[in-house]
Amino acid sequence: GAVVSQHPSRVICKSGTSVKIECRSLDFQATTMFWYRQFPKQSLMLMATSNEGSKATYEQGVEKDKFLINHASLTLSTLTVTSAHPEDSSFYICSARKAGTGVSPLHFGNGTRLTVT
Amino acid sequence: QQQVKQSPQSLIVQKGGIPIINCAYENTAFDYFPWYQQFPGKGPALLIAIRPDVSEKKEGRFTISFNKSAKQFSLHIMDSQPGDSATYFCAASSYGNTGKLIFGQGTTLQVKP
Numbered sequence: 001g002a003v004v005s006q007h008p009s010r011v012i013c014k015s016g017t018s019v020k021i022e023c024r025s026l027d028f029q030a031t032t033m034f035w036y037r038q039f040p041k042q043s044l045m046l047m048a049t050s051n052e053g054s055k056a057t058y059e060q061g062v063e064k065d066k067f068l069i070n071h072a073s074l075t076l077s078t079l080t081v082t083s084a085h086p087e088d089s090s091f092y093i094c095s096a097r098k099a100g101t102g103v104s105p106l107h108f109g110n111g112t113r114l115t116v117t
Numbered sequence: 118q119q120q121v122k123q124s125p126q127s128l129i130v131q132k133g134g135i136p137i138i139n140c141a142y143e144n145t146a147f148d149y150f151p152w153y154q155q156f157p158g159k160g161p162a163l164l165i166a167i168r169p170d171v172s173e174k175k176e177g178r179f180t181i182s183f184n185k186s187a188k189q190f191s192l193h194i195m196d197s198q199p200g201d202s203a204t205y206f207c208a209a210s211s212y213g214n215t216g217k218l219i220f221g222q223g224t225t226l227q228v229k230p
Contacts, residue, residue: 006160034217043206044161044220093160097216105151106218108160 003027004096006109013084014117021079021112023094029074030096034106035067038091050077074099084116121209123221130197131229138224139191140207147209151218152181152192155204164205165192197228 003026013019023033031052036044048069049057056069066088068080077096081088093111122141130136140150148169153161167174167181167190174181180193194201207221 004160032216041223041225043222046217046219049217095160095218105163105166106216108153108162110160111158113158 002098002105002107004094004107004109006094006112008112009110010113010115012115012117015085016083018080018082019084019114021081021092021094021114023077023079023096023109025075025096025107028096029099030077031074031099033071033077033094033096035069035077035079036093036095038093038111040091044093047079081114084114086116089114089116121207121219121221123207123224125224126222127225127227129227129229132198134197134228136194136197136201136226136228137191138205138207138226139189140209140221141187141189142209143188144209144211145188146211149210149216150181150183150190151208152179153206153208153220155206155223161206194226197226199228199230202226202228 005024005026007022033050035047037047038044046059047062050069050071052071052074058064066082071077091111091113095106095108097106124139128136151166152164154164155161165176165179167183169185172183178195183190205224208218210216210218
């Protein structure tokens, strides 16, 4: 149990376009989802906390107008990279925690490799 | 205060060896300490986690040792296998901080046959 599915796994887009990444909790409800970014051979950096039915909370230095997060249901959060540029190329990973379980295991998706040309 | 410092950056052991990865934190509000394993191109997978009320936890070949006074914790992998070759991340979070995980820098482990 506790499967998090992320789609797409890879995406290539042209500079200036927008890309949407979906994160779904398949067998549990998640009131909170987290979005991370990982550059090659580096750690996971938290971008934002996504709360169902409310605005996302962004970490310092993350542009909320560039990285749009929507958490419309208990099983789906989306990250839209708007007006993407080559420096946005990275591995984006979402994670989710079962609703009502406080500080309990975070389950991660398999990530989305974004390449902006 | 939000940092979690992890060492070493990389580690090479022979099959059957016991690699040890160390992490240190500053924020005393942290109350949940998981370890994740990540293979290239994949998301992290939870290995084992510990809370500060215990000093050691074992799950299979993986053991976490926790030293609350020193604010340090470590991962031991018993009887390591080539299939354990991956990047390992420690992390920490606190319930009062929305439960968001702060990750260490990662350790790339290579287990030689």
